[in-house]
Amino acid sequence: MSHLLDYDYLFKVIMMGDSGVGKSNLVTRFTRDEFHADSRATIGVEFASRLVKMPDGKTVKIQIWDTAGQERYKAITSAHYRGAVGALVVYDISKHASFLNVKMWLEELRHELCTDQRIVLMLVGNKSDLIHLRAVATEEAMGFAKANNMSFIETSALDSSNVDAAFQTTVEEIYRVVSVNAL
Ligand code: GDP
Ligand code: MG
Numbered sequence: 001m002s003h004l005l006d007y008d009y010l011f012k013v014i015m016m017g018d019s020g021v022g023k024s025n026l027v028t029r030f031t032r033d034e035f036h037a038d039s040r041a042t043i044g045v046e047f048a049s050r051l052v053k054m055p056d057g058k059t060v061k062i063q064i065w066d067t068a069g070q071e072r073y074k075a076i077t078s079a080h081y082r083g084a085v086g087a088l089v090v091y092d093i094s095k096h097a098s099f100l101n102v103k104m105w106l107e108e109l110r111h112e113l114c115t116d117q118r119i120v121l122m123l124v125g126n127k128s129d130l131i132h133l134r135a136v137a138t139e140e141a142m143g144f145a146k147a148n149n150m151s152f153i154e155t156s157a158l159d160s161s162n163v164d165a166a167f168q169t170t171v172e173e174i175y176r177v178v179s180v181n182a183l
Contacts, residue, residue, distance in 0.1 A: 006051065006059070006061075007051055007059040007060060007061040008058040008059050008060065009058065009059075009060045009061070009175070009178070010060070010061045010063060011060055011061070011062055011063065011085050011086060011171060011174050011175075012063050012065065012083050012084045012085060012086075013062055013063065013064050013065070013084065013085070013086040013087065013088065013167070013170060013171070013174075014064075014065045014080055014081065014084045014086070014087045014088075015027060015064065015065065015066045015067060015087075015088055015090065016067075016071075016087055016088070016089045016090065016105045016108075016109065017071070017088075017089055017090035017091055017098065017101070017102070017105060017124075018071065018090075018091065018092070018095075018097070018098040018101050019069065019071050019072040020092065020095075020098075021090045021091055021092040021095070021098050021126055021127075022090060022092065022126040022127055022157045023066055023067065023088075023090050024036075024046070024066055024068070025157035025158075026088070026090065026124070026126060026155065026157045026163055026166070027046075027048050027064050027066045028048070028157075029157045029160060029163045030048075030050060030064075030163050030164065030166075030167050031048040031049065031050045031064070032048075033160075035157055035158055046065075046066045046067075046068050047063065047064065047065060047066070048063075048064045048066065049061055049062060049063045049064060050062055050064075050167075052167070052168055052171050054171075054172060054175050055172065058175075060171050060175060062167060062171050064167075065080055065084070067080065074108075076108070078112055081109065081112040081113060084113075084117075084119060085118070085119060085120065085174050085177075085178075086119060086120040086121075086122070086170045086171065086173075086174045087109060087119055087120070087121055087122070088122045088124050088166060088167070088170060089102055089105050089106065089109075089121060089122070089123055089124065089150070090124040090126050091123075091124070091125055091126070091136065091141075092125075092126055092127050093125045093126065093127050093128055093130065093133075093134050093135065093136050093154065094127055094130040094133035094134060094135050094136075095135060095136075096135040096136055099125075099135075099136045099140075099141065099144075102123065102144070106121075106148060118177060120151075120170055120173045120174045120177060121148070121149065121150040121151070122150060122151045122152070122153065122166060122169065122170045122173075123141060123144065123145040123148075123150045123151065123152045123153075124152075124153055124154075124155055124166050125138070125141050125152070125153070125154040125155070126154075126155050126156065126157060127156060127157075127158070128154040128155060128156045128161055128162070129156040129158045129159050129161070138154060141154075151169060151170070151173065153165060153166045153169065
């Protein structure tokens with residue numbers, strides 16, 4: 001480990017997906033173990049970070065760029081995407097429209113990324129606690145993820161289920177890609 005920094009690698013990971021699917025609560029659950037029942041959609045980008053350990057003991061600082069309401073107006077600036085090596089594309093398992101819109105978010109991503117920019121994609125079906133309101137079948141989302149070269153996980157920012165795993169798996173995959181490219 002470096003003597004100057006408390007981490008070995010710094011990865012920028014971005015949050016994407018419709019407004020209201022739980023992006024900000026996934027971030028606050030992962031970085032501060034907090035959940036907010038009210039949506040506080042202020043305009044502007046919010047950042048958060050957390051250190052995570054890789055299987056070989058190296059430390060990665062994951063710098064998460066959240067959107068803060070501008071996704072409602074499809075007004076996300078290019079700065080959000082610049083330099084990102086991972087993206088969590090989130091939908092709400094109780095809102096089918098938010099799942100259909102994942103396609104649109106992927107198109108936006110392809111449009112914004114440089115042609116040589118490789119990005120690790122994680123499809124996140126959030127609000128898994130709302131079982132009685134489920135509108136997107138796990139198998140359907142799994143099939144979509146496979147067809148689009150994404151990993152897939154269902155999470156609940158409310159009851160914490162799989163939240164750490166969603167970020168940890170994404171970062172470990174980025175780490176694998178980076179290690180292979182560094183050889
Ligand atoms: P964002 O617009 O994608 O950032 O979504 P927010 O994080 O602001 O969440 C939108 C609303 O959904 C808020 O009222 C949250 O309390 C709620 N919410 C977020 N995650 C979950 C979850 O996992 N389960 C449930 N039941 N509600 C959630
Ligand atoms: Mg938000």
